[in-house]
Amino acid sequence: MNKNVRPLLAALCVVLGTAAILWLMGRPPLYKGGLIQLWGPVGPKQSQMIFDWYSASHIIHGFLFYAILHTIGRPKKPEQRLLLATIVESAWELVENSPVIINRYREATIALGYRGDSILNSVSDILLMIAGFLLAKRLPVWASVMIVLVLELVPLAIIRDNLTLNIWMLVAPNDAIRHWQAGA
Incomplete structure (x- = not known):
């Protein structure tokens, strides 16, 4: 087998293993x-579905992971x-769908009725990260930056949330941001 x-086969096994663990977690x-x-x-x-407004954030994850791993140079091969x-x-999909993080989303963000992801949505999120990673590998840096900006700004304008605010509100909830996100 080609080295x-x-x-890539290991990555596929990770995705399938994650789906199995999510099922065992009761998702x-x-x-x-x-x-x-x-x-x-x-x-x-x-x-719950294949894509949603937060799908863009997983594409951004792929761009960020590519940039970080390319910069530090370890492991050396792009496939690794x-x-x-x-x-x-x-791992994030497993943590994100744990009761602790689901409750944190409900307490700290505008996602009051958040119940976690379906397995279909989690697998889609992982595949979107892979797509973002592969895009980042092929595109010039300026194009990657532009795509990330668009993927952050469009959800911000339409649903008042994006990856940046999502992280901010999970780590350091802010009443002013929550009020703005709620449209009040």
Whole structure:
């Protein structure tokens, strides 16, 4: 087997293993009644369908992981970097869907009714990170920066949330931001 293919197969195994762990954690595979839609708008279907407003943040994860791992140069091969990024993203999906983080989202952010992700949405999030990583590998830095800016600014303008605010509100909740996000 080609040595460059092994990390890619390992990454696929990580994604499948993450889905199995999420199932063992009691996460629903799909939205109620097995409904599958391409888009989960803000509301009860958010984080339950293939894509939602937070899908953009996972693409950004891929860009950031590529930049960080490319800069530090370890591991050396892009396929190994992708495997490491997939492990980190998968670990985040497991943590994000733990009761502690689900409750933190409910307490600290505008996601009052957040119930966690469906397995379908979590797997999609990991695959979007991989897509972002692969895009970053192929694009010039200026194009990557522009894509990240658009992926941050569009959700900010439409739903008043994005990766930056999401992290900010989880780490250091701010009443002024929460008030603004609520549209008040």
